[in-house]
Amino acid sequence: MRIVCVGGGPAGLYFALLMKRLDPRHHITVVERNRPYDTFGWGVVFSDATMDTMRRWDRETADAIEAAFAHWDDIELRFKGRRIRSGGHGFVGIGRKHLLNLLQARCEALGVELRFEQEVDSDLDFPDADLIIASDGINSKIRTAYAEHFRPDIVVRPNRFIWLGTPRRFEAFTFDFRRTEHGWFQAHIYQFDAETSTCIVECPEHVWRAHGLDEADQDTSVAFCEQLFAETLDGSPLLTNSRHLRGSAWLNFQRVVCEQWWLQNANGSHVVLMGDAVHTAHFAIGSGTKLALEDAVELVRQFQRLGDEPAQLPTVLAAFQEARRIETLRIQNAAWNAMEWFEVCGARYCDQLEPEQFMYSLLTRSQRISHENLRVRDRAWLEGYERWFAARRLSPAQNADESHAPTPPMFTPYTVRSVTLKNRVMVSPMAQYMAVHGVPGDFHLIHLGARALGGAALIMAEMTCPSPEARITPGCPGLWNDEQQAAWTRIVDFVHRHSDARMALQLGHSGAKGSTRRGWDGIDLPLPDDGPESNWRLVSASPQQYLAGVSAVAHEITRDEMTVVRDQFVASARRAAAAGFDWLELHCAHGYLLSSFISPLTNQRRDEYGGPLEHRLRYPLEVFTAIRAVWPDHLPMSVRISAHDWVEGGITPADAVHIARAFKNAGADLIDCSSGQVTSREKPTYGRMYQTPFADRIRQEAGIDTIAVGAISEADHVNSIIAAGRADLCAVARPHLANPAWTLTEAARIGYTAIDWPNPYLRGKPQLEAGFARAQAAAAPAAADGFDVLRSTA
Numbered sequence: 001m002r003i004v005c006v007g008g009g010p011a012g013l014y015f016a017l018l019m020k021r022l023d024p025r026h027h028i029t030v031v032e033r034n035r036p037y038d039t040f041g042w043g044v045v046f047s048d049a050t051m052d053t054m055r056r057w058d059r060e061t062a063d064a065i066e067a068a069f070a071h072w073d074d075i076e077l078r079f080k081g082r083r084i085r086s087g088g089h090g091f092v093g094i095g096r097k098h099l100l101n102l103l104q105a106r107c108e109a110l111g112v113e114l115r116f117e118q119e120v121d122s123d124l125d126f127p128d129a130d131l132i133i134a135s136d137g138i139n140s141k142i143r144t145a146y147a148e149h150f151r152p153d154i155v156v157r158p159n160r161f162i163w164l165g166t167p168r169r170f171e172a173f174t175f176d177f178r179r180t181e182h183g184w185f186q187a188h189i190y191q192f193d194a195e196t197s198t199c200i201v202e203c204p205e206h207v208w209r210a211h212g213l214d215e216a217d218q219d220t221s222v223a224f225c226e227q228l229f230a231e232t233l234d235g236s237p238l239l240t241n242s243r244h245l246r247g248s249a250w251l252n253f254q255r256v257v258c259e260q261w262w263l264q265n266a267n268g269s270h271v272v273l274m275g276d277a278v279h280t281a282h283f284a285i286g287s288g289t290k291l292a293l294e295d296a297v298e299l300v301r302q303f304q305r306l307g308d309e310p311a312q313l314p315t316v317l318a319a320f321q322e323a324r325r326i327e328t329l330r331i332q333n334a335a336w337n338a339m340e341w342f343e344v345c346g347a348r349y350c351d352q353l354e355p356e357q358f359m360y361s362l363l364t365r366s367q368r369i370s371h372e373n374l375r376v377r378d379r380a381w382l383e384g385y386e387r388w389f390a391a392r393r394l395s396p397a398q399n400a401d402e403s404h405a406p407t408p409p410m411f412t413p414y415t416v417r418s419v420t421l422k423n424r425v426m427v428s429p430m431a432q433y434m435a436v437h438g439v440p441g442d443f444h445l446i447h448l449g450a451r452a453l454g455g456a457a458l459i460m461a462e463m464t465c466p467s468p469e470a471r472i473t474p475g476c477p478g479l480w481n482d483e484q485q486a487a488w489t490r491i492v493d494f495v496h497r498h499s500d501a502r503m504a505l506q507l508g509h510s511g512a513k514g515s516t517r518r519g520w521d522g523i524d525l526p527l528p529d530d531g532p533e534s535n536w537r538l539v540s541a542s543p544q545q546y547l548a549g550v551s552a553v554a555h556e557i558t559r560d561e562m563t564v565v566r567d568q569f570v571a572s573a574r575r576a577a578a579a580g581f582d583w584l585e586l587h588c589a590h591g592y593l594l595s596s597f598i599s600p601l602t603n604q605r606r607d608e609y610g611g612p613l614e615h616r617l618r619y620p621l622e623v624f625t626a627i628r629a630v631w632p633d634h635l636p637m638s639v640r641i642s643a644h645d646w647v648e649g650g651i652t653p654a655d656a657v658h659i660a661r662a663f664k665n666a667g668a669d670l671i672d673c674s675s676g677q678v679t680s681r682e683k684p685t686y687g688r689m690y691q692t693p694f695a696d697r698i699r700q701e702a703g704i705d706t707i708a709v710g711a712i713s714e715a716d717h718v719n720s721i722i723a724a725g726r727a728d729l730c731a732v733a734r735p736h737l738a739n740p741a742w743t744l745t746e747a748a749r750i751g752y753t754a755i756d757w758p759n760p761y762l763r764g765k766p767q768l769e770a771g772f773a774r775a776q777a778a779a780a781p782a783a784a785d786g787f788d789v790l791r792s793t794a
Helices: 010-022 048-057 059-067 096-110 141-145 205-210 218-228 288-306 310-348 355-363 371-377 379-391 396-400 442-453 482-498 559-579 593-598 618-630 653-665 692-702 715-723 734-738 742-749 764-785 787-791
Strands: 002-006 027-031 043-046 070-072 075-079 082-086 091-095 113-115 131-134 152-166 173-180 183-191 197-203 251-258 262-264 270-273 414-416 419-421 425-427 458-460 502-507 583-588 637-642 670-674 705-709 729-732
Touching: 002 010, 010 027, 010 096, 010 131, 010 288, 043 048, 043 096, 043 183, 043 288, 048 059, 048 288, 059 096, 070 183, 075 355, 082 355, 091 096, 091 183, 096 113, 131 141, 141 270, 152 205, 152 218, 152 310, 183 205, 183 310, 197 218, 251 310, 262 310, 270 310, 288 310, 310 692, 355 379, 371 379, 371 715, 379 715, 442 458, 442 482, 458 583, 482 502, 482 559, 502 559, 559 583, 559 618, 583 593, 583 618, 593 618, 593 637, 618 637, 618 653, 637 653, 653 670, 653 692, 670 692, 692 705, 715 729, 715 742, 729 734, 734 742, 742 764
Parallel strands: 002 027, 002 131, 027 113, 075 173, 131 270, 425 458, 425 729, 458 502, 502 583, 583 637, 637 670, 670 705, 705 729
Antiparallel strands: 043 091, 070 091, 075 082, 152 197, 152 251, 173 183, 183 197, 262 270, 414 419
């Protein structure tokens, strides 16, 4: 085949040499607009896993690159006058120029034709090519020419960064954070050869402009950074190799994701995007070069597997895209999390967190490095951090005894008002649909009682309604009469008598989502007209039908009805206190009545309760304030909100901060940070701990404690969330349905034995702990073999 690689970066060069090795008869040309020694940037970072791949595909190239590597194992934080170091992270770096030169030399040795200083404006310039590799970078002209076909999603990020170098060795990958009168700057510094290190300086746009760097030339910008990071540079200058760029050398990162990766052009040539032309990963996790090289490997793998004749090109390119799509999205998602952390750290973490917790947050920023992964990397550092974290929450007597392992963050106590929870695990309120006429029965006693015995600190009953019309289904519990109050008292008394868990009640009104069937009979479907249970009148902030053409139409609640509902909430709150509940939560999420006032998607009122957010909050705040006035002052109240509607025009995470502040000012102690379920048109982005970022943002920016919910399924998740200060409690739902003793089980799984079990169950404790210990010992060799893979996800 005749192959042209447009762009002489790592993707184009590595593909060229691998394809030439596959079959020397291929005629391969690499066309590069720069001179052989021109390149932007200083050093690039590799993972051990990437090097293993390169060794398998071309040992000679891998050996040459590895001989030039700078190796380091530690990450060092310089922050607020402190230097904190953690090891076991296993990075390797090489100068970008040196890497390209090695790839160029290898290409030449194999017979690849290299053409420099040749600008390519179009793939049609190569009419004889069977295959054109468009590895022409983030601003790819070829991708732009076929934008309608490739359908790129390009997001320009708000931070500014400048890519510099310094003639000084740094033994650790160093992150340096400096506060100025206008805000925070951060430097990412890593060595890439025996004498030189990369130094990427980054800051938010408003900070950059406030310092006049938007009008500064390169020399002025370099001098500014030298002065700002003078202590860390220790007399070494900062250097730039971007003189070829016009104007400022400060850039905005662009995240690129393409829906389609290849096409056949008007000449009949097949064109495929590769490297930064098709996807970018932020430098915060250093995976751009990794992605480019692995693109090259995968395309050659598909040629090797399916055949490297021109007739096979459509099949090969389709297989290549499918094979790489998921992996690149996985890396990009981790890079996105890390990128966002650096974008908001000045507003969210730098001022709020102490250096120890800031370091933990930094290390786990991508959400792919977990608590136990940190233990594998650097046990001594993590245990030191666990002791630091626990010391602020345990008694002096507990802290004085260092003979035992440190207390994991999830098992540290938490106090709010007069209530102290023994750990950070909460059983999330989950609808059971088992009440009769709103009365919780034996099922609820067993369901909630079992989970109280299972080790969780706070057991929150499912949404309980202040009136029959407030229920979601006929099977939902209520608290509007004496019989219901007596039934709840029985359950609360059982929990208090047989466990040290606390009991919480969530009060809510279904609004437009009421009068539906029990979950297993058709969730959100209205009751059948000919059934034994009749539909009831629905109210909402504005007229709406939750499921278009299916749900009953909710009427706009009147002011008189609002007063009635408010008073019903107050009466239920009084009953909850009388029943002995320790905690009360007001449900203002998921499209239910109070939520329908908050979201602009469901509130189109033209009175004082509609319009801007502060007006839409009036009624929910009115209800909350009325409840807070009758709920005992020494007991906490939380509010569950939908922090994101997942629909354009709906509530955003930025809105959620304002909502949280409003409830905080009204007397709320915590915000329970859920999302969605406001409209059936929502398109959530699911994943592990996918709603935790909402809790994190609200906690830091609104200054109120938070509860994280959603896809939290193991101790590792809880420990990571609590240790990083992303939330104060974790609400665990479905895992508690599968295992009432989830908390006790997870304690045994991670080897934490200093946890109390109910006396009748004590004999099961050593057996469970021993079983997990044996399983971990057996898995240890495999974990060691996979350590490089773990380290590569930083």
